[in-house]
Amino acid sequence: MIRFENVDKWFGPMQALTGVSGEVGRGEVKVLVGPSGSGKSTLIRTVTRLETIQGGRVLVDGTDIASRGVDINRLRQRVGFVFQAYNLFPHLSAIGNITLGLTKLRGMGKAEARERGLAELARVGLAEKADEMPGRLSGGQRQRVAIARSLAMDPQVMLFDEPTSALDPEMVGEVLAAMKQLAASGMTMICVTHEMGFAREVADEIWFMERGAVLERGKPAELTSTSAHSRLQAFLASTRHGGSAA
Amino acid sequence: MGYVFDLRGVLSGQYLDWFVIGVATTLALTCVAWCLAMAMGIILTLIRMIPLPPLGWFVALYVEYHRNVPLLVQILIWYFGVPSLLPRPARQWINAHHGEFLLAAIALGLASAAYIAEDIRSGIRSIPKAQYEAARSIGFGYLGAMGYVVLPQAMRIAIPPLINQTLLLFKNTSLAMAIGVGELTYRTREVESYTFKTFEAFAVATVIYLLISFGIMALGSYSDRRLKLETR
Ligand SMILES: Nc1ncnc2c1ncn2[C@@H]1O[C@H](COP(=O)(O)OP(=O)(O)O)[C@@H](O)[C@H]1O
Ligand SMILES: [Mg+2]
Numbered sequence: 001m002i003r004f005e006n007v008d009k010w011f012g013p014m015q016a017l018t019g020v021s022g023e024v025g026r027g028e029v030k031v032l033v034g035p036s037g038s039g040k041s042t043l044i045r046t047v048t049r050l051e052t053i054q055g056g057r058v059l060v061d062g063t064d065i066a067s068r069g070v071d072i073n074r075l076r077q078r079v080g081f082v083f084q085a086y087n088l089f090p091h092l093s094a095i096g097n098i099t100l101g102l103t104k105l106r107g108m109g110k111a112e113a114r115e116r117g118l119a120e121l122a123r124v125g126l127a128e129k130a131d132e133m134p135g136r137l138s139g140g141q142r143q144r145v146a147i148a149r150s151l152a153m154d155p156q157v158m159l160f161d162e163p164t165s166a167l168d169p170e171m172v173g174e175v176l177a178a179m180k181q182l183a184a185s186g187m188t189m190i191c192v193t194h195e196m197g198f199a200r201e202v203a204d205e206i207w208f209m210e211r212g213a214v215l216e217r218g219k220p221a222e223l224t225s226t227s228a229h230s231r232l233q234a235f236l237a238s239t240r241h242g243g244s245a246a
Numbered sequence: 247m248g249y250v251f252d253l254r255g256v257l258s259g260q261y262l263d264w265f266v267i268g269v270a271t272t273l274a275l276t277c278v279a280w281c282l283a284m285a286m287g288i289i290l291t292l293i294r295m296i297p298l299p300p301l302g303w304f305v306a307l308y309v310e311y312h313r314n315v316p317l318l319v320q321i322l323i324w325y326f327g328v329p330s331l332l333p334r335p336a337r338q339w340i341n342a343h344h345g346e347f348l349l350a351a352i353a354l355g356l357a358s359a360a361y362i363a364e365d366i367r368s369g370i371r372s373i374p375k376a377q378y379e380a381a382r383s384i385g386f387g388y389l390g391a392m393g394y395v396v397l398p399q400a401m402r403i404a405i406p407p408l409i410n411q412t413l414l415l416f417k418n419t420s421l422a423m424a425i426g427v428g429e430l431t432y433r434t435r436e437v438e439s440y441t442f443k444t445f446e447a448f449a450v451a452t453v454i455y456l457l458i459s460f461g462i463m464a465l466g467s468y469s470d471r472r473l474k475l476e477t478r
Contacts, residue, residue, distance in 0.1 A: 077384070
């Protein structure tokens with residue numbers, strides 16, 4: 001589904017990704033973990049060309065996303081992206097956030113789009129908040145609306161960039177629940193998160209990144225068991241608990 | 247000095263009618279010029295968004311001209327200069343249809359557009375890049391992201407300065423008397439010269455200008471409250 005082949009990314013003189021390779025199969029869930037600045041965000045942002053790369057290739061469904069024939073706006077509809085800061089559109093209601101892409105990009109009628117939007121909101125447990133403005137929703141509710149907004153475009157892949165790290169602790173659970181449900185439905189996902197409980201429950205594999213490279217990958221049980229002598233284990237120990245490292 | 251302040255003289259009969267016509271003309275001129283200014287302001291903003299340097303230069307030139315040449319001069323150029331460039335039938339049509347009103351509206355509207363374009367631009371600058379990025383990541387192109395996500399927010403943020411521009415535009419309509427548009431100031435001068443009641447005539451005009459300004463401000467703060475973005 002997604003393949004990274006020797007991906008190099010530079011920000012000016014600073015190399016943010018150094019020869020990253022890896023594969024995410026259809027229906028798989030990968031969790032990216034690593035210290036702040038290790039390149040996690042940069043790596044998933046390359047998948048929708050929010051960051052361009054200087055070396056290597058990123059393939060989605062077998063197609064090099066940098067090749068000429070690729071309609072990037074089409075691709076982005078098929079690859080959902082959930083940001084740490086939600087990035088809801090504050091001038092639109094919850095449902096308005098969701099229907100914008102449906103009506104303007106998909107050419108769906110208003111009524112149909114609203115129906116679809118309501119269904120997506122129901123999936124994340126927010127049907128009754130459809131007409132609220134984002135400013136009146138809690139952080140957890142906003143993030144769930146953001147997830148619904150991505151899902152409405154029928155993505156084949158969902159990318160999550162620390163979707164719970166801006167949230168108050170009591171709201172983390174509701175967002176993780178929505179993500180778990182999504183994983184259970186067979187969605188292909190790459191999640192940057194330090195929620196190890198989530199990783200153990202749904203991840204097929206954890207990738208541990210440091211200084212722009214994937215240093216270690218393996219099944220959650222292998223990497224996080226108390227007997228494991230993994231880099232991940234050391235990292236988690238150094239940050240005491242999974243949640244605080246950004 | 248024995249001057250008796252008496253409003254009855256200027257607020258009755260024919261003079262009252264002149265005031266009413268004056269107010270109506272001022273309001274009409276404000277509305278027409280305002281619509282033109284908003285449309286042109288948005289068009290200039292959109293042009294500036296296109297990443298082609300010559301277009302940016304054009305907008306910069308437009309803005310500098312309209313902000314630095316006295317408005318009265320701009321109005322006179324439109325009134326005396328522009329029609330002479332037009333073919334005769336167009337000129338005759340303009341003269342037959344209160345050309346001075348139309349040309350004043352164009353001059354006022356285009357000048358105001360320069361300021362409005364600047365206000366919208368600062369509004370755009372204040373929208374976080376993440377909003378644009380979120381729109382792109384849903385699949386919107388550059389123009390879609392700007393048009394559906396960035397610009398609507400920028401316009402809301404720009405409401406307070408836009409109210410200011412509206413007030414300025416409203417007050418500047420009085421300059422149109424210079425080319426014979428029968429707006430409030432023009433009519434006031436007329437009443438004054440017929441009645442010699444200078445203070446009364448201008449007192450009436452002053453109060454009317456104030457009331458309408460307050461009305462615009464009230465309307466503006468109402469829409470600001472209605473449309474204000476609740477930021478995170
Ligand atoms: N737009 C940018 N311009 C310059 N440097 C950047 C930019 N985005 C990220 N970086 C740098 O790239 C490195 C990786 O960043 P990032 O992918 O955000 O790390 P992570 O998500 O793992 O915290 C960091 O050193 C960061 O400072
Ligand atoms: Mg990050």
